[in-house]
Amino acid sequence: MGVMRLGYVHTRVTDLEEARAHYADTLGMRLVTENDGRLYFKAWDEYDHHSVVLEEGGVGLVKLGYKVERPEDIEVFEKRIQSFGCLTERMSKGENFAVGDGIRVVLPSDHVMELYADMEFVGTDTGSLNPDVFPRHLIGVGVPRLDHALITVEDPDTLERFFAECLDFRAAERAVTTLGDDSELIGSWMFCTNTPHDIAFIKGPNGKLHHFAYYLNGWSEVLRAGQIFAMDDVSVDVGPTQHGITRGETIYFFDPAGNRNEVFSGGYQTYPDFPTITWTADQLGKAIFYVSRELNDRFTSVLT
Known part of the structure; x- marks a missing residue:
């Protein structure tokens, strides 16, 4: 189950x-x-x-x-x-x-x-009999699959308990204000598969979307995605860069309406016995954007 x-x-x-x-x-x-x-x-x-x-x-x-x-x-x-x-x-x-x-x-x-539990089966573009490794005529970035979403919540502790107790998700990483009894949860990256996160949420207003993400097969594909975004005048928020949390390589960008998307590659594998990684608030810049170690105002305030 x-x-x-x-x-x-x-x-x-x-x-x-x-x-x-x-x-x-x-x-x-x-x-x-x-x-x-x-x-x-x-x-x-x-x-x-x-x-x-x-x-x-x-x-x-x-x-x-x-x-x-x-x-x-x-x-x-x-x-x-x-x-x-x-x-x-x-x-x-x-x-x-x-x-x-x-x-x-x-x-x-x-x-x-x-x-x-069920959705109409269509099949992949390469099929399931002697398939090629990718379709010959990919368009644009050619994203292979949807990966995860990040939402905002006023009470991260309750939402984390919900996903753990009701749906058997586990926290791969957590961001907290400080260590100790008075610590408050800032965000949680939770998994149900073997990826760093299948859902993530950070403290913020209820009902809002921060982004949803597509998985790419490596850093070179992330860089190529950035080149496509430049060709198509896509509004890029951050990247190409790397996260400390999840260790994923990333570009954040906006669709024409202003919904934030992400292309994401890398990261690590998780298992049922994976020990939760903890980040403290004083290291959030490094946690989110490992290379620059800085958060911009737009990244934490623009939600849809």
Whole structure:
């Protein structure tokens, strides 16, 4: 039993056609379906129907979808979540395009999360029989898959307890104000797979999105992504650089609506017995941007 991965991110954008160009031509995602005013995209190495949903009407996060291992897991998680005190509702197959039965949860951070076990299978662009290592005609960055999301929350301790107690996530890294009994949690990077984070959250207003990220296969691909962003006049926030937290190599950038995206590579592997790494507030610059060891105001204040 378990949560397997971040399955989809559903966001709002201000202009659907501008967003279409960004996610298709710059990031290289494939538009699988356009339905009821929404665009459904998948990356080339993803086999489910979609991983990004865009709808017009402002900016910010509509919901996150996490895929669980088996249909019967949903009832187990539902009972845990209700015991924790969070609101849940059942969702039926087809209520979300191409997604099966599941539950919808309002997190302690006021974000909406959906848990589901089935999504329509589309297959990767290289197939599963004698596949090539990547598609011959990649467009733009050619992102292979969605990786993680970072959200903000007024009470990080409660959200960390929720993911641990209800969904069996573990904290790979934590940022705290100081060491000792009076310490307060600033942020947590939690995993359900073997990556440094499948969800992360930092202290801030409830209901806000900081970014969602795509995984790339190495530093050279991160650098090439930066070159593509320059060609396409994409607004870059920070990078290319490296994190102290997760050790990942990164570029943060904005879609045309102002939602922050990230391309991410590297990092380390996690396991059920992985010991949590702790960072203190006086080292946050180094923790977030290891090379420059400085945080800019925009990175911590621009949310959608």
